Amino acid sequence: MRKIIHKKETYLWKRAHYHLDEYxxxxxxxxxxxxxxxxxxxxxxxxxxxxxxxxxxxxxxxDKWIVGYPDSGVIWFSNTGKTTIQGxxxxxxxxxxxxxMVIIKLIDYYLANGWNPKSAKQSFVIxxxxxxxxxxxxxxxx
Numbered sequence: 001m002r003k004i005i006h007k008k009e010t011y012l013w014k015r016a017h018y019h020l021d022e023y024x025x026x027x028x029x030x031x032x033x034x035x036x037x038x039x040x041x042x043x044x045x046x047x048x049x050x051x052x053x054x055x056x057x058x059x060x061x062x063d064k065w066i067v068g069y070p071d072s073g074v075i076w077f078s079n080t081g082k083t084t085i086q087g088x089x090x091x092x093x094x095x096x097x098x099x100x101m102v103i104i105k106l107i108d109y110y111l112a113n114g115w116n117p118k119s120a121k122q123s124f125v126i127x128x129x130x131x132x133x134x135x136x137x138x139x140x141x142x
Contacts, residue, residue, distance in 0.1 A: 003037075006104050010037040015097050017072045026050035028068045030075065030097055032129075034107060035117060042120035044110050046129040048075055048097070053130065065130050073098040077133075095138045102138050109136045 001012040013034040019027040028050050035043035050067035066076040077093040096102060109132065115124045126132065 002100070004100050004103055004107075006107060011035065011103075011107060012037060013103050015073050017068045020049060020051060023049075023051045025053055026067065030068045030073060032097055032103070032106065034103065039117045039120075042117045042122065042124065044106075044115045044117070044124045045126070046106065046110075046132075047125075047127045048129045049127070050130075052128045065133065067130075075130075075133075095133070105136060105138055 001014050004011045004013065011034055013032065016031045016033075018029050018031060020029055030048040032046040032048070033043050034046075048065075048067055050065060053064040064078060066078055068074065073096060075095045075097065110124070110126075117124075
């Protein structure tokens with residue numbers, strides 16, 4: 001677990017890459033788990049699944065989020081289906097889920113949108129976290 005102190009509160013978080021058992025587009029997914037220190041029973045669990053691109057409406061079929069491969073913990077928005085690492089997309093947006101500033105933005109967003117770790121009795125689970133990316137800018141221009 002990694003630690004962040006944000007607004008005088010201590011949060012612990014981790015990121016993991018995993019593969020879906022059932023999928024249509026891609027088996028790759030990233031998981032972020034964040035909890036407020038001393039409130040381990042009420043974490044937020046964010047699942048970023050490339051599979052959820054089908055839920056997001058874009059103008060071009062090639063526009064999609066690429067999740068976690070070939071760089072674990074990184075999500076790309078690509079209009080070519082390729083990443084900058086693959087050398088075929090020099091204008092893609094990236095989100096590095098390994099960066100503390102990205103985690104702070106996620107904490108702020110979800111605290112303002114329903115996550116209350118001090119009063120919750122269970123996990124706050126978001127299975128389609130890619131949809132949230134339409135509302136909060138976590139990207140870095142490459």
